[in-house]
Amino acid sequence: MQALDQYFQFAGVTLLLVQLVLIVRDAWDVRPARFGALLVISLINIVGADVSSAASIPGWLQYGLSALAMNSAIFIWWFALSLFDDEFRLRRLEWAVAIVWLVLGVFNFNDFMLHLPLSAPWAAYARLAMALGIVAHIVYRALAGRQTDLIEGRRRVRVLFAFAIAALFLVDLGSELAFGWHEEPLWFSTIEHGLFFAVILWGCFWLFRLDKHALMFDPVVESAETARQALSPKEQLLHQKLIGVVETEKAFLEPELSISALASRIGAPEHQLRALINKAMGHRNFRAFLNGYRMAEAKAALADPQKAALPILTIAMDAGFASLSSFNRAFKESVRQTPTAFRQAALGGNWPPQN
Numbered sequence: 001m002q003a004l005d006q007y008f009q010f011a012g013v014t015l016l017l018v019q020l021v022l023i024v025r026d027a028w029d030v031r032p033a034r035f036g037a038l039l040v041i042s043l044i045n046i047v048g049a050d051v052s053s054a055a056s057i058p059g060w061l062q063y064g065l066s067a068l069a070m071n072s073a074i075f076i077w078w079f080a081l082s083l084f085d086d087e088f089r090l091r092r093l094e095w096a097v098a099i100v101w102l103v104l105g106v107f108n109f110n111d112f113m114l115h116l117p118l119s120a121p122w123a124a125y126a127r128l129a130m131a132l133g134i135v136a137h138i139v140y141r142a143l144a145g146r147q148t149d150l151i152e153g154r155r156r157v158r159v160l161f162a163f164a165i166a167a168l169f170l171v172d173l174g175s176e177l178a179f180g181w182h183e184e185p186l187w188f189s190t191i192e193h194g195l196f197f198a199v200i201l202w203g204c205f206w207l208f209r210l211d212k213h214a215l216m217f218d219p220v221v222e223s224a225e226t227a228r229q230a231l232s233p234k235e236q237l238l239h240q241k242l243i244g245v246v247e248t249e250k251a252f253l254e255p256e257l258s259i260s261a262l263a264s265r266i267g268a269p270e271h272q273l274r275a276l277i278n279k280a281m282g283h284r285n286f287r288a289f290l291n292g293y294r295m296a297e298a299k300a301a302l303a304d305p306q307k308a309a310l311p312i313l314t315i316a317m318d319a320g321f322a323s324l325s326s327f328n329r330a331f332k333e334s335v336r337q338t339p340t341a342f343r344q345a346a347l348g349g350n351w352p353p354q355n
Helices: 002-026 031-051 059-069 072-084 092-106 109-114 121-144 152-179 186-207 212-216 224-229 233-248 259-266 270-280 286-302 312-318 324-335 339-350
Strands: none
Touching: 002 031, 002 186, 031 059, 031 072, 031 186, 059 072, 072 092, 072 121, 072 152, 092 121, 121 152, 152 186, 152 270, 233 259, 233 270, 259 270, 270 286, 286 312, 286 324, 286 339, 312 324, 312 339, 324 339
């Protein structure tokens, strides 16, 4: 049993090191890969903590890995958000949660670094509550965005990722509640490390294509024109229907328009519509597809002298946006300036003061 436990640990650490090398070599310019590298390094100590002495790891390296392992939950969180949200950036909330997590970890320095009894149980339980919230948020974000995700590979991984994260957390939580923080019996340790190894192995099957596009769930991108020319006659007819509903009937002006509702209006299954919007029109997300039309509508209104006195809120709602905040955020990401600044530049001296 002990030999099997050590095998799972050594094999898991080895595969993590291979993943780290490939990430650095092939995909460092991809945002999820950089968060993934931090996660991999932090997991090395968690997976192989019990065999570090047998591997003759220097003390300074062991302490460094332990320090990163203290923050593995944060790295898992960041990695998951970057993986499923193309627009993810580290903002104040993510940094604030990370700082609180790190401060609480300082109170249990001996526990994480020296594997001694808890120095501050209250901090450990506070981190446990935070970890529960982080895992719940990961599962929610992974599953909630599945409906509007246009990348089929990423839609499938969302479910597997959410299940794997929840399962590993429950196993770890169960061991801490049942056996204490460092008193796991050998049989349970073997099962736990075996589960870690299974998840790491799944990650290898997912990533070992030596192609950074694996992390983007996307093949080599063709031009939209080339993709449209490759459509079958049935797909071309579906594309014409889609253009008619969206551009002629202006379905994008409906704030609550869903991909299922749009599929019903053009008489096509959802999976065919997702593939068409993704491959033939170059969009990775249904919201981004709609916002492209909505943004053009809003920009035209902002640049129209006859609508110069119209409030920006009215323009945003008329263009199909559900709220002013979502419009401002989308506008700044697309145009790199605020709607007010865009209107002022477009209208020049014809721009009246806004109340």
